[in-house]
Amino acid sequence: MEDRDRRREPACGRLGMVATSQPLAVQAGVEILRAGGSAVDAALAANATLAVVEPMSCGPGGDVFALVWEASTRRLSALNGSGRAPADATIAAFRGRRLSRIPLRGPLSWTVPGCVDGWFRLHERFGRVPWPALFETAIRAAEDGFSVTPVIARMWQEAQPLLAVDPGSAAAFLPRGRSPRAGETVRNPDLASSLRQIALDGPDAVYRGAIAHGLSACARRVGAFLSAGDLAAHASEWIEPLSLSFHGVDVWELPPNTQGVVVLEMLNTLSGYDLASLGPRSADYLHLWIEAKKLAYENRARWIGDPADSLAGASVSGLLTREHGACQRERIDPNRAALEAAPSEHPGRSCDTVYVTAVDRDRNACSLIQSVFHSFGSGIAPEGLGFVVQNRGSLFHLDPDHPNALRPGKRPFHTIIPAMVTRDGRPLFSFGVMGGDMQPQGQVQILVNLLVHRMNPQEAGDAPRVRHDGSSTPTGDAMQEGGVVHLEPAFGDAVAAALRRKGHRVETSDGGYGGYQGIWIDEETGMLLGGSESRKDGLALGI
Numbered sequence: 001m002e003d004r005d006r007r008r009e010p011a012c013g014r015l016g017m018v019a020t021s022q023p024l025a026v027q028a029g030v031e032i033l034r035a036g037g038s039a040v041d042a043a044l045a046a047n048a049t050l051a052v053v054e055p056m057s058c059g060p061g062g063d064v065f066a067l068v069w070e071a072s073t074r075r076l077s078a079l080n081g082s083g084r085a086p087a088d089a090t091i092a093a094f095r096g097r098r099l100s101r102i103p104l105r106g107p108l109s110w111t112v113p114g115c116v117d118g119w120f121r122l123h124e125r126f127g128r129v130p131w132p133a134l135f136e137t138a139i140r141a142a143e144d145g146f147s148v149t150p151v152i153a154r155m156w157q158e159a160q161p162l163l164a165v166d167p168g169s170a171a172a173f174l175p176r177g178r179s180p181r182a183g184e185t186v187r188n189p190d191l192a193s194s195l196r197q198i199a200l201d202g203p204d205a206v207y208r209g210a211i212a213h214g215l216s217a218c219a220r221r222v223g224a225f226l227s228a229g230d231l232a233a234h235a236s237e238w239i240e241p242l243s244l245s246f247h248g249v250d251v252w253e254l255p256p257n258t259q260g261v262v263v264l265e266m267l268n269t270l271s272g273y274d275l276a277s278l279g280p281r282s283a284d285y286l287h288l289w290i291e292a293k294k295l296a297y298e299n300r301a302r303w304i305g306d307p308a309d310s311l312a313g314a315s316v317s318g319l320l321t322r323e324h325g326a327c328q329r330e331r332i333d334p335n336r337a338a339l340e341a342a343p344s345e346h347p348g349r350s351c352d353t354v355y356v357t358a359v360d361r362d363r364n365a366c367s368l369i370q371s372v373f374h375s376f377g378s379g380i381a382p383e384g385l386g387f388v389v390q391n392r393g394s395l396f397h398l399d400p401d402h403p404n405a406l407r408p409g410k411r412p413f414h415t416i417i418p419a420m421v422t423r424d425g426r427p428l429f430s431f432g433v434m435g436g437d438m439q440p441q442g443q444v445q446i447l448v449n450l451l452v453h454r455m456n457p458q459e460a461g462d463a464p465r466v467r468h469d470g471s472s473t474p475t476g477d478a479m480q481e482g483g484v485v486h487l488e489p490a491f492g493d494a495v496a497a498a499l500r501r502k503g504h505r506v507e508t509s510d511g512g513y514g515g516y517q518g519i520w521i522d523e524e525t526g527m528l529l530g531g532s533e534s535r536k537d538g539l540a541l542g543i
Contacts, residue, residue: 010458010520011530013359013542018042019517019530020356021057021434021538024146025049028137029358030541032129039366040068040126041134042358044119047370048138050354051387052191053146055173055376056155057352057434059387060194060206062372063111064118065254067241067420068126069365069427076420077125078241078254080411081118083111083234083392086225087408091398093225094406102394102406105162105379107224109391111412112234113215115370116198116206121236126364132199139199142192142386145185149537153182155352159375168218168381169388191386207231211385218382218389226389233409244320246271247451249428252420257306260417261316262440265296267447268325269332275452280463281491283498284334289448290468290485290504291332293441294340297470305403306411337503339482352376353416353439355432359519359528365430367418373436419443423523429457431518431531438467442514450520457520457531464490465513481505488513 011017016039018029029046037045043066051059064081094102103109123131148156156179163169163179172190173179180186197205205211208231216228241252244264251267253260269292278285299319318324332338353371371390372378378391395413396406404413415436421429429450433442442465449460467486485506487496496506515533519540522529530540 008458008534010456011532011540011542013528013530015361015543016042016359017519017528017530017540017542018046018356018358019519019532019538019540020046020050021354021515021517021533021536022050022053022149022152023537023539024053024137024141025356026539026541029356030543031137032134033358033360033543035129035133037129037360038126039358039360039364040122041129042360043356043366043368044123045134045137046356046358047119047354047368048135048195049141050356052138052142052188054152054354055188055387056159057372057375058354058370059372060116060198060211061113061377061387061389062370063114063390063392063414063416064368064370065258065414065416065418066118066122066366066368067252067254067418068122069420070126071362071364074425076241076252076422078239079118079122079236080239080254080257081114081121081236082257082411082414083114084230084409084411085111085393085396085406086227086230088227089225089393089406089408091400091406094398099398101398102396104374104394105391107219107222107378107380109378109394110219110224110226110389111393112226112230113206113390114234114236117203117234118236120203131202135195135199139192139195142188142195145187148180148182148184148186150182151537153180155375156180162376162379166380168383169376169379171383172381172386173376188386190384194385194387207234214382214385215389218380222380242320244268246447249421249423249451251447252422253417255307256304256316257411258414258417259300259304259440260419261304261319262296262300263417263419263443265299265319266292266440266444268320268322269295269328270444270448272325272329275448280449280453281495283495283502286466286495286499287337287502287504288332288334289444289466291338292328293468294338294470294483295328295331296440303403305413309403309407309410335502337482353434353436355418355434355515355517357430357432357517357519359430359521363427363521365420365427365519365521367420367430367432369416369418369432369434371416415439417443427521428523429518429520431516433514433516435512435514437469438512438514441467442516446516446518457518457529461516461518461531462534464488466491467513486512
C-alpha cells in the first residue's frame with residue numbers, strides 16, 4: 001500500500017517498551033525500565049523529559065490523567081490529575097470586566113496546575129525507583145541542553161509571536177530572540193532548577209513551597225485569579241474508569257470531566273454496522289463514522305463537565321447502553337449528511353498535548369496524557385520557573401446554566417484522554433491520541449483499524465485519518481451546514497467526491513490529525529508491539 005501505510009514496522013520488545021513523541025523522552029523511560037523501574041516510573045521519566053524538550057505541549061504548569069494496569073492485582077486504576085478554577089474566579093468577576101467569555105490566552109485562563117501532584121500520586125502507588133531518579137534525564141537535558149527535533153521546531157516557531165509578549169516566556173523559550181531551529185541546542189536552566197526542587201520536595205514544591213511562591217507572585221503581577229490558597233488546596237483523585245465492549249474487547253476511558261465517554265459512545269453507535277465489509281477507506285464507512293461523531297459530540301456539549309457540579313452530575317452510563325447505540329443509528333441516514341453538528345470546543349490544530357505509554361517486564365501498563373492545552377498554554381511563564389501555566393480555564397462557559405459553567409473550585413471540561421484495551425481481564429493495548437478535539441476521533445479510527453481491519457499497531461497509526469470540525473468559522477456557518485470534513489490526501493479524490501455527493505463539506509489537508517502512540521501486548525507470544533506516530537518526532541522502543 002502507498003503513502004503512510006507501512007511506513008515502518010512495529011517496534012518489538014520482550015522486557016518492556018516506551019512510546020512517546022520525542023526520542024530523548026523515550027530513552028529516559030527505557031533507562032528507567034532497565035534500572036528496574038515500573039511502567040509508571042518509565043512514563044513519568046518520559047513525561048518529565050518531555051516538559052523540557054516539548055515545552056509547548058506539557059510541563060509542570062499543566063494537568064495529567066492516567067490509566068494504570070497493575071499486574072499483581074489485575075486491577076485497572078484511573079487518576080484524574082486536573083486542576084480546579086481559583087476561588088476568586090466567578091462568573092460575576094468576569095462579567096464585571098465586561099467579558100462574555102473567558103479569554104483563550106493570558107492570566108484569566110489559568111486553573112490550578114495539577115500535573116506534579118498527579119505525578120507524585122502515581123509514583124506513590126505504583127513506583128519502584130526513588131522519586132528523584134525520575135527527573136535525572138530531564139534535569140540534565142534542561143541544564144546541559146538538548147537538540148530540537150523538526151516537528152517540535154515547527155510548533156515552537158508558530159508560537160513565537162505569543163512568547164514574545166510575556167517577559168518570562170521570552171526569556172525561557174526565545175533564548176536567541178527567536179524560536180530555536182531544528183538541530184539547534186537549547187537550554188532551560190530555570191526549568192532545571194524547578195525540576196530539582198520537585199525532585200527534592202515532591203508536590204510541596206509546587207503547591208506550598210518555592211514554586212508556589214513564584215506562581216502566586218506572578219499571578220498577582222499579571223492579574224490572574226490564582227492564589228497561594230488555591231495551590232495549597234489542590235489534590236488529585238483516584239476515580240473509576242468507564243468501559244464498553246467492542247469487537248470482543250473492553251475499551252476503557254476516563255469519565256467526565258474528560259471526554260472519554262465520547263469515544264465509547266461513537267464505538268457504541270458504530271458497533272451495529274458491518275464495518276469490515278465497508279473497508280477502512282470507503283466513503284460509506286467514513287460517512288457512518290462522521291455521523292456517529294456528530295451525534296456523540298452533540299451529547300458531549302450537552303452533558304460533559306465536572307460531575308461534582310449539579311448541572312453536569314447526571315450519569316453518562318445511559319450513553320453506553322446498546323439501546324442508546326441503536327437509537328443513534330436510527331438517527332443516521334446512510335446516504336445523507338446531517339446538516340446540524342455540535343460546535344467544536346476548539347477546531348483545528350492549535351492544541352498541544354503529550355501522550356506516553358509504557359509496559360514493563362511484569363506487564364504492568366501505564367497510559368498517561370499530559371498537556372498545557374493550547375501551544376504554550378496561557379502564553380505566560382512565571383519568571384524564574386522555566387515553564388508556562390496552562391490555559392485550560394478558557395474552556396469554562398460563563399452561562400450559569402451550562403454543564404461546564406465556571407464555578408470556583410470546579411474542574412473544567414477536559415479534552416485529554418488516555419485509553420486502554422483489555423481482553424478476558426488482561427491488558428491488550430495501551431494507547432492514546434493527542435490533539436484536543438481530535439482525540440476521540442483519532443482513538444476510534446485507531447481502534448477500528450486494529451480490531452475490525454486487523455492492522456498491526458504501526459499500520460493502524462500510519463493509515464490516513466479523517467477529522468470532522470463541528471464549527472470552523474467565528475460565525476458558526478460551518479456548524480449550520482453540518483461542519484467540515486478534513487481528509488488526509490491519501491484518501492484520494494474519489495472518496496472526497498463521494499462524500500460530497502452525500503452532502504458533506506470536504507477539505508483535503510495535511511495537518512491536524514493528532515498524534516498516536518500505542519503498545520500491543522501479544523496474547524500468544526507475550527511480545528510487545530509498539531506503534532508510534534509517523535506525523536511526530538517520536539518512536540516506540542522495546543527492550
